[in-house]
Amino acid sequence: MTPIFERVVVLGLGLLGGSVALAAKSRGAGGRVVGATRRREVLEDALARGFVDEVGEPADAVRGADLVVLATPVYAMADAVRRIAPSLATGAVVTDVGSVKAPLQDTLPGLLPRGAHYVGSHPMAGSHLRGIENASADLFEGAPCVVMDAGSPAQEERVASFWSALGGRVVVRDPAGHDAAVGWMSHLPHALAFAYAAALEGAPAGADEVAGSGFRDFTRIAHSEPELWADILTANRKALAGPLAAAAGRLADLGRAVEADDTEAVERWIAGARDTLSRASRDGHELRSNDNPKPTARSSDGRKERTKTTS
């Protein structure tokens, strides 16, 4: 394919950054793909594996780049931008893979030189595995890739096309809308799974012997990386407060109905919860009439279109 950006520089080569580099290179979305991180052994590894065309120190590597992808933890992104800002060319686009968007939108644009643009992204891919050794050219295949709608439409179209070229399913949101949505659909489930994991301190010895597939599925996200998730949850603490309180409230409601031994009330309550889940789940949409306008997303050729709910 014709490269969407001529020189793509990825800052940070962990699971996500390594996968962005490898996918951009192997799918031709970047004319030349450059890796930058301060850990020399990771750079050598990325070169040896053929994930990148060249490597360098961040402030040097970004010279001439038309796309810079920040793939460091969220809390480190402002410092990374300060370091590279003097080297950025006019027209350069800076994006990122951070899980929280409003705090970055509030901070990063002001750190860029005139003529460079920030377009936040959030490719919702990854796993509890980490490190470039687990990177994959297919990591973004079919994954929601949220691109910010924040006032730079031409650059936003190009960034959307980049994620589409990497296999992602592009979803467009403004930063606050993104943070609210992921607070509900990703951060709250993680918080509940972490709370459950912590509570298991009180489980009797040998309880593990009665754990089945439900336990394994439910707890999978509780194995996530503590450093990454502490970063995400605190960065999104404002959008997360409401969902956390709502879940705690519903748990208390259910506990009261169970304690009252009112089986019919509990049944109605669970049935209502299951209906809500179906309505709030992507798969559930297919069962609903199309009476609510759907949010828009961009297709792979960059035009806005109705979001497809079958894929």
Added chain:
Amino acid sequence: MTPIFERVVVLGLGLLGGSVALAAKSRGAGGRVVGATRRREVLEDALARGFVDEVGEPADAVRGADLVVLATPVYAMADAVRRIAPSLATGAVVTDVGSVKAPLQDTLPGLLPRGAHYVGSHPMAGSHLRGIENASADLFEGAPCVVMDAGSPAQEERVASFWSALGGRVVVRDPAGHDAAVGWMSHLPHALAFAYAAALEGAPAGADEVAGSGFRDFTRIAHSEPELWADILTANRKALAGPLAAAAGRLADLGRAVEADDTEAVERWIAGARDTLSRASRDGHELRSNDNPKPTARSSDGRKERTKTTS
């Protein structure tokens, strides 16, 4: 194989009962397998599919049975036993597939005629699918099958052998120990997943578009059958109260640390939760030194042995 019971009567032919019948017949664990339920169309279906050798009305079908498997909802089991008790032969063993054991152990033995025995079981298999149309001869393959240790060792050995013959991994517990363990490992995750599902009432429109594989895994158990789970949660309300309170407390702890924006404290907290999860998970055992005695389980030939943690 030599049948473990000559005449196995399964009362209730839903997903679990249908699978018990089919597995017992196809694996030869029962000499003759009989289905009984009051819904005539289900009986005809079971016969037509070859899941059972014969069908009948419960009080008639159990005549001459040496094993009766109660596969009705927990709340209906006492009535089912009252109905069949006059027809039970001396030496007959009654077991069940209920998810809660102490209330049944307190009730059912007193309803049986002299010379018949109750041995509670809990095969931890199933799914959010239901009905005999989803039954499978392999449903219990590798699934934990908990058999009660409640004072009838000879009959308990036979019931354990029956579940082993159906492919289950037998785990032995007393009723209170079972209810505590499943309260932590199964009922609490369901309660948390139901509470999350109910809370989604507050999620913004279109939030489903950012739902990924973590959301799907975490919410899978929230699609479970409301009638079944209302029955389970209320029946186990005493053992569940402590785990529910613990999870609510840990969720509040995490929420406070996040709100305080103390990223390092949140990271330590999540790391601790993850360690607890690993210790409390079956897979985690393999990483630990073998310094604690493990609970015992019976092997497929019926002898007590150390529980294997690799399989």
